[in-house]
Each structure stands twice: as C-alpha cells, then as structure tokens.
Amino acid sequence: MNENAISLSSVSKSFGAFQALKSIDLSVAKGERIVICGPSGSGKSTLIRCINQLETHEAGEILVNGIKVGTEPKQLEAIRTQVGMVFQSFNLFPHLTILENCTLAPIWVKKLSKAAAEAKAMQLLERVRIPDQAHKRPSQLSGGQQQRVAIARALCMEPSVMLFDEPTSALDPEMVKEVLDVMLELASEGMTMLVVTHEMGFARQAADRVIFMDQGNILESGPPTEFFANPRHERTRLFLSQILH
Amino acid sequence: MQKLSSDAPGWNAVRSLVGSPFNAVLTVIFAVILFLALPPFLTWAVFDAAVFPAVPETCRTAAGACWSFIVAKHSQILFGIYPFDERWRPLLVCTLLIGLLVYSIRPSAWRARLAGFWIVALMLSWGLMRGGFAGLASVSTDNWGGLPVTLLLTVVAIGIGFPTGILLALARRSDLPVIRLLSTLFIELTRALPLLSILFIASIMLPLLVPEDLLPDKFSRAVIALTMFASAYLAEVVRGGLQALPKGQAEAAQALGLSYWQCQLKVILPQAIAVVIPALTNTIIVMIKNTSLVLVIGLFDLISSGKAALADPEWSSPSVEVYLFITAIYFTLCFGFSRFADRLEQRAKGPSHE
Numbered sequence: 001m002n003e004n005a006i007s008l009s010s011v012s013k014s015f016g017a018f019q020a021l022k023s024i025d026l027s028v029a030k031g032e033r034i035v036i037c038g039p040s041g042s043g044k045s046t047l048i049r050c051i052n053q054l055e056t057h058e059a060g061e062i063l064v065n066g067i068k069v070g071t072e073p074k075q076l077e078a079i080r081t082q083v084g085m086v087f088q089s090f091n092l093f094p095h096l097t098i099l100e101n102c103t104l105a106p107i108w109v110k111k112l113s114k115a116a117a118e119a120k121a122m123q124l125l126e127r128v129r130i131p132d133q134a135h136k137r138p139s140q141l142s143g144g145q146q147q148r149v150a151i152a153r154a155l156c157m158e159p160s161v162m163l164f165d166e167p168t169s170a171l172d173p174e175m176v177k178e179v180l181d182v183m184l185e186l187a188s189e190g191m192t193m194l195v196v197t198h199e200m201g202f203a204r205q206a207a208d209r210v211i212f213m214d215q216g217n218i219l220e221s222g223p224p225t226e227f228f229a230n231p232r233h234e235r236t237r238l239f240l241s242q243i244l245h
Numbered sequence: 246m247q248k249l250s251s252d253a254p255g256w257n258a259v260r261s262l263v264g265s266p267f268n269a270v271l272t273v274i275f276a277v278i279l280f281l282a283l284p285p286f287l288t289w290a291v292f293d294a295a296v297f298p299a300v301p302e303t304c305r306t307a308a309g310a311c312w313s314f315i316v317a318k319h320s321q322i323l324f325g326i327y328p329f330d331e332r333w334r335p336l337l338v339c340t341l342l343i344g345l346l347v348y349s350i351r352p353s354a355w356r357a358r359l360a361g362f363w364i365v366a367l368m369l370s371w372g373l374m375r376g377g378f379a380g381l382a383s384v385s386t387d388n389w390g391g392l393p394v395t396l397l398l399t400v401v402a403i404g405i406g407f408p409t410g411i412l413l414a415l416a417r418r419s420d421l422p423v424i425r426l427l428s429t430l431f432i433e434l435t436r437a438l439p440l441l442s443i444l445f446i447a448s449i450m451l452p453l454l455v456p457e458d459l460l461p462d463k464f465s466r467a468v469i470a471l472t473m474f475a476s477a478y479l480a481e482v483v484r485g486g487l488q489a490l491p492k493g494q495a496e497a498a499q500a501l502g503l504s505y506w507q508c509q510l511k512v513i514l515p516q517a518i519a520v521v522i523p524a525l526t527n528t529i530i531v532m533i534k535n536t537s538l539v540l541v542i543g544l545f546d547l548i549s550s551g552k553a554a555l556a557d558p559e560w561s562s563p564s565v566e567v568y569l570f571i572t573a574i575y576f577t578l579c580f581g582f583s584r585f586a587d588r589l590e591q592r593a594k595g596p597s598h599e
C-alpha cells in the first residue's frame with residue numbers, strides 16, 4: 001500500500017479574526033519534493049508549521065505517515081521525531097557547540113548514548129561538509145555554515161519528512177548555493193521535502209511539484225515545467241513576473 | 246593635540262595609566278581621598294591599636310582601635326547566645342557550610358551530586374544546631390545566634406528561593422491561565438509588601454491565626470518569609486531573561502521533539518539565566534544582607550549578636566571595631582559571591598576553551 005507521507009484535508013487556521021489557512025487540501029507522496037511559493041502573508045509558513053504543530057490548526061485533519069497530528073504529548077512526540085524542520089533564522093542553540101546542537105535531541109528524545117549520538121552527528125556534519133567546526137559555537141560560523149548545521153541537526157533525528165521555511169532568505173548571496181547544494185543532495189537521496197522558497201532554480205531542478213499560495217488558499221499546483229511555462233492564474237503570472245525579473 | 250598624543254610614547258604611558266580626561270579627574274580625586282584618609286585610618290587601626298592581652302584594661306589605655314574586644318568576644322559575636330559549652334557545634338556548622346560554599350565555586354564540582362551534598366549538609370547543620378539526639382543537648386532555635394544563623398538563612402532562602410523563582414517565572418509565562426494567574430498573584434503580592442512586614446506577619450500575626458502546636462518555630466517562619474521574598478524577586482529577574490530570548494529557540498527545540506521540560510532545562514533556562522547573571526547577582530547580594538532584618542522579630546543574626554556583645558559593662562563599648570569586624574564578614578560573603586558570578590558570566594559568554 002503506497003500511503004502518503006503527508007495528507008491535509010480541509011485544514012483551516014485563524015489568528016484571531018484573520019484566517020491564515022482556508023480549508024487546505026494537500027497530499028504529498030513518500031519521496032516527493034514540493035516547493036511552496038507565494039506572496040508574503042499568503043500562509044506558506046503557517047501551512048508547514050501546522051504539519052509539525054508549531055501552529056495548531058482548528059479545523060480539518062493532518063496525517064503524517066498515516067498518524068494523526070494533534071496536540072496530545074504522545075502525538076506531538078510521534079510527529080516531531082518524524083518531521084524535521086529548518087528555519088529561516090537557523091535557530092541554532094548559541095550556548096552549545098555545533099556537536100552538542102546535533103546530539104541534544106538524539107540523547108534526550110531518542111535516548112541514544114552520547115557516543116552513538118556523536119558518531120551519528122559527525123557522520124551528518126561530514127555530509128554537510130563542516131566536520132572540522134564541530135567544537136565551535138554557532139556564532140563562530142558563517143550564515144551558510146550555520147544553516148548547514150541546522151540541516152544536519154534536523155537529520156540527526158532521522159526524520160522521514162523535512163520542512164524548510166525559506167532556508168536561504170537570511171543568507172548573503174554567495175552562501176545561498178552551498179545550502180541549496182546540500183538540499184539538492186538530500187532531494188536526490190529520496191527524502192520527502194516541503195520547501196518554502198523563492199529560489200526558482202531549486203524548484204526547477206529538484207521539485208516534483210510547485211505549489212502557489214495566495215491569501216490562505218492553494219491557488220495552483222503542478223510540475224515545475226508546467227508551472228513556469230503556463231501558469232493558469234493571473235495572480236501566479238504576476239507573482240512569477242515579479243520574482244523572476 | 247590628537248596627533249601629539251598618539252605619537253609621543255611618554256604620553257601614551259600616562260594615557261594607559263589614567264585613560265580619558267574624565268577618568269584622570271576621577272583618579273586624582275581618589276588619590277587625594279586615599280592620601281587624606283589612609284594614614285589616619287592606619288594609625289588608628291594598626292599603629293595605635295590595642296590587641297593583647299585581651300582584657301578590658303588594654304583598651305582603656307589604647308589611643309587607637311581596641312581589637313582586644315574582638316579577640317575576647319569573637320565567640321559571642323559569631324555565635325550569639327548559643328550555650329557556651331556547646332559552641333563547637335555552630336563552629337562545626339559554619340566550617341561545614343563555608344567549606345561547601347568554597348567547594349561549590351569550582352565548575353568541576355557542578356554535578357548532580359552537589360545538590361545531594363547540600364541537602365545532607367543542611368540537614369546535618371540543622372541537626373547539629375538543634376541537638377536533642379545522640380547525647381547532644383537540645384538547643385531551641387530561640388537560642389541560636391550569629392554567623393550560623395546568617396549563613397543558614399542565606400543558604401536556605403536563596404537555595405530554595407532560586408529554583409522556586411525559576412518555576413514561578415515559567416508559570417507566569419505558561420499557556421495555562423490558572424497557573425499564570427496564581428504565579429502573578431504570588432509575585433505581585435510578595436513584591437508589594439516590604440520584607441519587614443512579611444517578617445512581622447510571620448512572627449506576630451501567624452501565632453494569632455494558627456494553633457500553637459501546628460506553628461513552626463520563629464526561625465523556620467523567618468526562613469519561609471525570606472524564601473518567599475527571594476523567590477518573588479528572583480522570579481522577575483529570570484522572567485526578564487526569558488523574555489530576552491527569541492521565540493525561534495523554543496520552536497527549534499520543539500521541532501526537534503524535546504518536551505516542555507527538556508526544552509526549558511536544556512535550551513531556554515541556560516540562555517535566559519546567562520543573560521541576567523548581573524541582575525541575579527545584585528538581587529542575591531541584597532538578599533544576603535536582608536537576612537539581617539530578622540533581628541526585628543527577635544532572631545539573633547550576626548549584627549544582633551554583635552550588638553549584644555557590646556552590652557558588656559566591663560568594656561568600653563568599642564562599637565566601630567565590632568561593626569568593622571561584621572562588615573568584613575559580610576564583605577567577604579558578598580564580594581566572594583560577586584566574583585563567583587563574574588566567573589559564571591565569563592563562562593557563559595565565551596566559547597568553550599577545552
């Protein structure tokens with residue numbers, strides 16, 4: 001049975017009187033790579049933050065690997081060990097070393113031994129090409145290096161789904177590529193990924209599907225070639241013309 | 246001017262010694278004060294001072310300080326009205342507590358078992374002071390006095406007040422309205438009352454309201470009052486640190502699957518407390534000195550027992566000497582703590598230099 005990695009049905013979310021998500025339906029197959037784009041305030045962050053319950057939705061149902069997402073501690077733990085997240089502002093823990101950042105959750109949540117957690121962390125730091133920085137603090141690293149550590153930190157929990165919320169928008173232009181390269185590598189290994197980004201090059205190269213959001217709705221969804229060649233909605237066309245030029 | 250100052254090596258040497266013109270003025274002012282005050286002080290405190298033999302006659306003839314009084318009465322100043330023959334017990338308690346305080350300064354001592362050491366040390370201290378078992382004469386808390394009282398009040402009020410303050414700070418930011426309300430009420434009420442009135446409530450009003458056999462003794466009531474007071478103030482300092490942290494820290498910890506308590510203990514509190522170390526130090530030093538207020542409810546802390554010692558009619562009441570002696574003890578406690586806090590801050594700030 002080929003069950004979906006993620007499925008959302010009629011998911012709604014409001015902040016006070018403002019409805020940020022309006023009855024969203026979305027299915028993501030295992031191993032699928034999805035890029036989410038759209039104007040500021042359209043609800044992209046809210047959508048992916050509902051998946052790991054950093055925001056709680058008030059209507060509709062979210063399933064991750066067939067497990068229902070909810071606010072019970074058991075449900076939260078189950079979801080969060082399966083779903084990794086990378087933030088725009090890295091959010092590394094500044095009081096810990098790079099290595100400690102990566103081993104904190106495996107040791108305390110997965111109850112791995114320190115040695116096992118460190119071995120795993122070093123392996124992943126190697127994959128994102130910063131093993132030699134393991135004993136530094138985050139503030140001693142460049143933005144690009146910090147974001148790669150953040151990716152490694154999330155991967156240390158061995159998630160089956162990775163969420164990225166504008167992972168390159170806080171970076172200087174010359175560091176964008178090193179982070180995108182790591183994400184491309186991850187995509188080629190078959191990780192299920194939901195990526196909020198305006199990096200259309202990444203979308204063309206790695207995405208199976210591009211989703212365009214506007215005012216809390218999914219306005220358009222399709223393979224990148226189709227999405228960029230003939231967008232169906234006027235809003236999408238306008239948006240694309242703005243970010244591509 | 247500017248050019249000259251950066252070129253001339255001699256001028257540079259002066260500059261490095263006194264810094265900016267403002268600092269230079271300060272330096273001169275302090276130099277003058279020292280020059281005027283130090284010689285007469287030294288004459289009084291050292292050259293003209295009387296020490297031995299430690300009898301009243303020595304002081305009558307002395308032109309300077311009368312340290313013989315301190316030598317003769319140190320036991321009464323340090324241990325108050327504690328029965329004379331049993332004073333080895335408070336001495337042992339002070340040695341134990343000060344020894345453990347010094348031991349606790351070293352970062353290598355900060356392990357879970359340190360908390361265990363402290364609990365054992367405090368229970369031992371209580372037992373030794375109180376007596377009434379294993380052949381030790383029973384000494385009621387009304388007869389305790391001096392340094393052990395000050396040390397016990399300080400260590401317990403801060404040792405319990407600090408963790409309680411952290412819990413109160415977390416509760417005040419909780420998502421659960423009832424917990425938030427209770428914590429806010431406690432903090433605001435406690436802070437709205439002067440410590441003196443909390444102590445009076447504990448010592449005078451409680452006995453009127455609570456039946457006698459349920460009432461803890463005066464010392465325990467003072468401990469509770471001081472602990473409440475310390476926890477409310479420390480809670481607000483910690484809350485300041487919690488508010489200074491970006492929301493992304495807690496979100497990243499949650500996204501990794503850490504539970505609420507894991508997130509607080511491993512990610513939030515270490516950072517929140519590190520940013521407020523100077524404010525915490527300040528509050529704790531004030532609390533150390535606040536313990537002296539228990540004299541208003543009739544407990545003999547260090548200052549009260551110093552005053553009591555001065556009442557001896559045989560001596561010429563050398564109060565300046567006694568208060569200097571007590572000042573030196575408070576200074577050692579407070580200055581020692583502030584150096585310790587400085588080291589903590591350096592450690593929290595800098596990258597680890599293993």
Ligand SMILES: Nc1ncnc2c1ncn2[C@@H]1O[C@H](COP(=O)(O)OP(=O)(O)OP(=O)(O)O)[C@@H](O)[C@H]1O
Binds near residue numbers: 020039040042043044
């Ligand atoms: N905690 C919150 N409280 C109130 N309103 C919020 C909150 N979080 C988001 N919103 C609102 O919900 C809407 C959607 O926000 P969201 O962050 O999902 O947008 P976005 O598409 O990610 O935008 P951006 O590209 O700027 O990151 C916005 O109008 C925002 O103002």
Ligand SMILES: [Mg+2]
Binds near residue numbers: 044045046165
């Ligand atoms: Mg966003």
